[in-house]
Amino acid sequence: MKKIYIRTHAYNASKTLRRTVDSVLHQTHTDYIYYLCDNGSTDGGATHQIIEAYAKLDRRIVPFYNGVNHVWEDSAEYIDLPLHVDDDDYFCELDADDEYLPTFFEEMLGFMQKYDLDIACCGNDFLDAAQENRLFSQRVFTETVILEGLQFAELFPQYHGFMRTCWGKLYKGRVLRNYITRHEDCPNYPVAYGGDTFNTMRVFQNAKRVGILPRSLHKYYIFPKSVSYTMHPQRVQCDQILHKAAIDYLSAFGPISQRNWAFLYKVYLYALRDTAELLLRAEMPDSEKLHYFIEMVNCRYTHQLMAWENFDAPLEEAQEIQDARKDLFIAIAKWLFSLREVENEQAEDYCRIGELSSAASAYAEGWIAFHKRSAMVYIQQGKTEQAKAKLNELKEVLPDDEDVQYLSRFIPTTEGFVKG
Structure with missing residues (x-):
């Protein structure tokens, strides 16, 4: 036997x-x-x-x-x-x-x-x-x-x-x-x-x-x-590895159906939620937490999750998933917004993931704040075109905003800097 x-x-x-x-x-x-x-x-x-x-x-x-x-x-x-x-x-x-x-x-x-x-x-x-x-x-x-x-x-x-x-x-x-x-x-x-x-x-x-x-x-x-x-230094990377492994697994059987794509992103969403909750509770410096959130939000799989619209589920379940996604990214955005200091080498990524998380959670106040901070960072770095692009986006929604007008003074024109 x-x-x-x-x-x-x-x-x-x-x-x-x-x-x-x-x-x-x-x-x-x-x-x-x-x-x-x-x-x-x-x-x-x-x-x-x-x-x-x-x-x-x-x-x-x-x-x-x-x-x-x-x-x-x-x-x-x-x-x-x-x-x-x-x-x-x-x-x-x-x-x-x-x-x-x-x-x-x-x-x-x-x-x-x-x-x-x-x-x-x-x-x-x-x-x-x-x-x-x-x-x-x-x-x-x-x-x-x-x-x-x-x-x-x-x-x-x-x-x-x-x-x-x-x-x-x-x-x-x-x-x-x-x-x-x-x-x-x-x-x-x-x-x-x-x-x-x-x-x-x-x-x-x-x-x-x-x-x-x-x-x-x-x-x-x-x-x-x-x-x-528990929070492990490579936990964020593992969420991404497992998501890719599931994609590769299903791809072996032919094109992935819309239903399976929706399911994959639901699984990935709940994995990110668990990791984010661990991060927010973890006893570690804010700069270290920020490093992990940058790794999480800057990933292309996370960008796809933010943009995904059809979760191919009954109405009540689909709403529950969308609410979970909103809750995840608004929690990240608000934690980022609460930081008082950000190291220079993290500043640009900090602003980017703040904008993305705010947009994904319809957190308008956060989106505006991170756009302003992003414009300020670009000005400090001498990246004039990027700063101008951020300010132009803000002017479309806040044409009379004092902060936007103030930051615009630091953008050079053909005659030099705009005078206040």
């Missing part, structure tokens, strides 16, 4: 790891090999000791011990496991704070064999670890879904949530050849967060048939300190 290979790497996970490992050991299907790795924990050996004890208890557990978190020289066999699973064997991944229901292997194997699947997905229970593991939400279909051919594109909005995570799935070895396990092997890998989404999209591209079982067999515990809820 073909084997299941399961992988868990644990970092300072002594409080949750036993629950995870026990959920594997209590499976009704018992033919598997469990790769269990202490990923450079710094908890005084607590995680290491748990793994060591379980490895002595059950011969199906293969232990690995990393000296440094995410430095895999000591555990190359562990991290490269997906690349070496035989074509007709199976692979799955389980986080060190999550768990399977006892029939996960049995039901998923039966599902894969019944429909000749390359990948099987199950539903997920999301539990709030900060609220005594209260059920927060579920992601589960009401009926079986089988994807093949153009259905990967046609049903993309329906199954996209299942593709965002590597866990809660069983993979045939033959689809794992493009599985990226180390970010240094891929220059576009999202190192801050979303690596599992990036990897799973690549694996889905290899699959001929994917099935989604209408049963929740996996429990995911939400912790406030998850990387999804």
